[in-house]
Amino acid sequence: MSLLDTFQKKEKEEGQLPTTDFDDEKIPGLVDEIFAAAISIRASDVHFKPVDEKLKVYFRVDGALQTFQEFEKIYHHPIIARIKIISGLKIDERRLPQDGKSSFATEGKEVDLRVSVLPTSFGEKAVIRILEKNPEMINLRDLGMLPNILLRIEKHLKATYGMIMAVGPTGSGKSTSLFSMISTFDATKVNISTLEDPIEYKIPNVTQTQINTDIGFDFSDGLRTLVRQDPDIIMVGEIRDKKTASLAIESALTGHLVFSTLHTNTAVGSIQRLLNMEIDRFLISTAIKLIISQRLVRKVCSYCREPYAVPSKYHELLQRETGMDPAKAFFYRAKGCERCHNIGYHGRIGLFEVLEMSPVIEEMIVKGVTNQEIEAQAAKEGMILLKKDALYKAATGDITIEEAIKVMT
Template identity: 40%
Template structure:
């Protein structure tokens, strides 16, 4: 951004939401992490991006545009190269070509008097386009595009997230023709070679381009996983987007072996082994960033199935506020996190965002005064100032062996990706007992169940009580699309189902009279959802809870006491997010009800 620090300070002060000391601290943090101060303030929850955009627009007297509701014609996008638009954080979202010079020069020359009187030249006289920018003070870019397009541009302010989403429209035309391109190549190559002539088919088919295009398309679509599933007559390619699998391509089965072979080459797997599971990984460049891809290949009845997990390590981790942690818990949780020793555990099933929450906590703890070391599988984000170690089973580097070595590295804070066996649990508890802060994850359905799970791993209850500080259980629900959100009343059958669950959980809570859902639009792919929000249950280990753990009390007694002390159950937190318009009742029932 070209905004001066003094201007930023004035804009932030005008909101009345950030104190001078908080602003100064945010500047220091931004300089350490090579980030923008506004990014820090938004991430910490001091400012809402939409509210901030309104204040910036007011300060510079520029209009705001909501890009999430606009579909930009491809001809308009092509006028500004994709690389330039992304590097300058701009997008041309409307364009009406000015009259051609050769057809209008005579008319203009005949009216020289009016032009000279106006004091304006060609580019300033004719308005032809609308330009959305994150930084309305980037005059160099504005002047460059005015000269390039040969006319005046109206400048609009856009929020960073909306601009980032709109820039994906550069890929839209490719995506629309995606299946057609592959199918045409397949038909052509099968026509040349026949189904059985694999060697000629490999030459005819652009396998490398097909795999690259699928990965790029998946990343652009916001997918976390890609599934290549072979069946008798076809190969289905599915993406997991916002936690839900969606079928993207349905291709002839003949291509399956070729695609898997290419994936094996990329991830350094044995291409001649077809009857055993294999795991690997590789790094894939996309524009000015990269995606780390974890690969799993297993044999099935109709061929090998490949699964790719996309890890966007070049992006910054989210903050606890951005993840959706309840505002009234943030301060209390930060106190527990910053205790000088003890364990912080995140629980939930696979795909519930546990690792993302661990990274958010590391973001709070990561300062120059502490030594942070981790052992992970995989390393999902590369964090400056943190010593990160990747599990390597072939070399004998497991969570347990890695953790044992990390303890000898004089760390202040240790993060181990998962506690999954007795050996790891023993080392983790011992590390927390000897003055370290230890962060990890467990597979349990709720927060109180973390206690019996550790006991199952043969950890003595008195050690659990001595070391455990806080347990956070979580799920991920899909967010309501803000571009097509509408208010409505909950359906009677949903209300009845909710009342049953509230009663069985012993929760006294009113069901909202008005709820929100997305109608479906271009921005969300007509699903009504875009992005995800966390639903949480936080168990603070108080003295009363410690006594129950030492007494080997049942999980129900621990849960009852925790609720008595103010623990909000996951189901309750979900309903609060429904009331706030962040997600829907259907999503809460899908992810937060066992």
Template identity: 30%
Template structure:
């Protein structure tokens, strides 16, 4: 599982060769024109390669440049230590960070214009043993996803979400690990809400993207604009919907509950491996069971998996690892499944882009009763399986069958890890 496929290795070599040619051309130019050209050239190539993150990793005698493309880390090139330090300083200057080697974590941002598109770049510098490591997150405007149906949410889940949007009050949480597309899902909802006759306000840290027609507030503790007093101020503005960018600590959790109990509709993201896991996460953030049961209305959990290239995908047999995992999950092993091949359209990777794998949990009276009895995740998940609730695994296998992705992608992103068949649950309980 840890090794890279031949297609991924070929793509890394191609990307590395391309970047090295451009970089050497820049090194041949005079020093004055070199000041920011190197960083700009590297950014342009990274964006053109559809990278969402750019990493500069220090080693004793060199720097390694790596890109995250469709969720996978790709080794792009290696440069000398001095050249790497110069790149780090250039990016720090662009993000208005102190170019002196870091002694603590520093964060900054800047806007980069490419082909008439403004990209918001978030820069994080942290000291390592061999020097400063730099991570740059590329935030592209989510213009392509303005309808929640385009995200890949199952039709029943879309119906539940839109029903929640038409109601008044309660919490809708989008759950998943870092980098699973939670913010994109919420912003797709905001795009729909801005077209309605509702008053929408967000309280975020940080504001990921600006959406015209939505009132977005940036948390700023240095100027006493925290989740706590920001929420109190928002409620005086009489909103219909409130978005809290991420519920990640006790203050943001309490802010979310105060919004939901006031009769407003609250949207937020939460780190959790699946929908049922949000209950444990909220409990760990200090919320009581009665607060959760009284306010939580809907949860959407998600992962991002790589999409098969439609130009070259083909049918093949599942391998032994995929068969073993499917049997452990209590699922039938198909005779054939879709597998990647590689062609010029996908840079010979076999994949291009990503798609979401979802589970949408609309809580019922039985669920609320179980929460009030302080039942754990295992019991709650077992009850969902017994009543036929579609889980993330079901949506993932449906997308595999339709040819959107592969079994190995579900396995790699952990979709298969968090679910068990009813027979396995019975065995564990005994």
């Protein structure tokens, strides 16, 4: 059964399946139905992609693309035209890319649509990002952190100065982690200010400022002003350059708790990134308290997952990397049911690697030892590497071994 079938099942049962004959007047309703389906399945993006004689519609769900529907060529222009109309784009401009905005409401849920239209060899392709107007904040305890990682983080949230960083590639859930941490504070008792690009979650009583590089207002400008606003806690959406990095470090050393993100792959690699930005070793070692490196992976649907025997090479991998007894592991594979729209996966979970600054590690940073040496010392002090967290979560049935392997390569 395809993803589309799971939506049409009810209509089929009631004998209301729409006719397949092309009807221009039905296009607006058809486009609405596609968006409503996308929202109900929690899709983050909808792709309308022309290929040969077809127009294919894909949804991105939990980070993975899923085929949704296929139309005959005759639908291509009318559907793209409808998308252009609702997002205020020029219908007759088919040679240049266009960007637009729209909004959509279904079953009490309101979303913003960011529309991008691109000319391709098969005609125009439209990709629509779906942004929830008021996304729900995830509790720190629900991100999927192992208990000892959570304890380490909660301990550092009690500090009054220093820097806590969430690092990882785009879409790894860094800002969700930062906001989950920030929302543990009572913003009526401490002054919390953020600089963001874009503002994703709105938190009561927190001063949130949108960065706007088009008019020359970047993170370092914002940060320079923020420190004059008597802050206790500062969040800098992302450290992209030396200016922002040194101001953030300076703020962390002068009595502020600073949260930020870096685009790096490992916790230890973040130290190297700051060094590359010409930040002083001693300042890095004293300002940074915690580096949380993370990824987001798909959770296997708990309603239809199937226990199975994984190939023995995964048992060996599990034992080698985690020391866990393979006989005690429970691996599951994705199957597909009505609840997960036959995808087999539902929702996502974080994988975490948390580097906690210690006197020994501080000294190693100042001395300038290799990343591997720091990583080995951190592991000795209890840091769980990302790949280990991935394998734990596969061996306990939260994720499939395939999802675990993806973050290890």
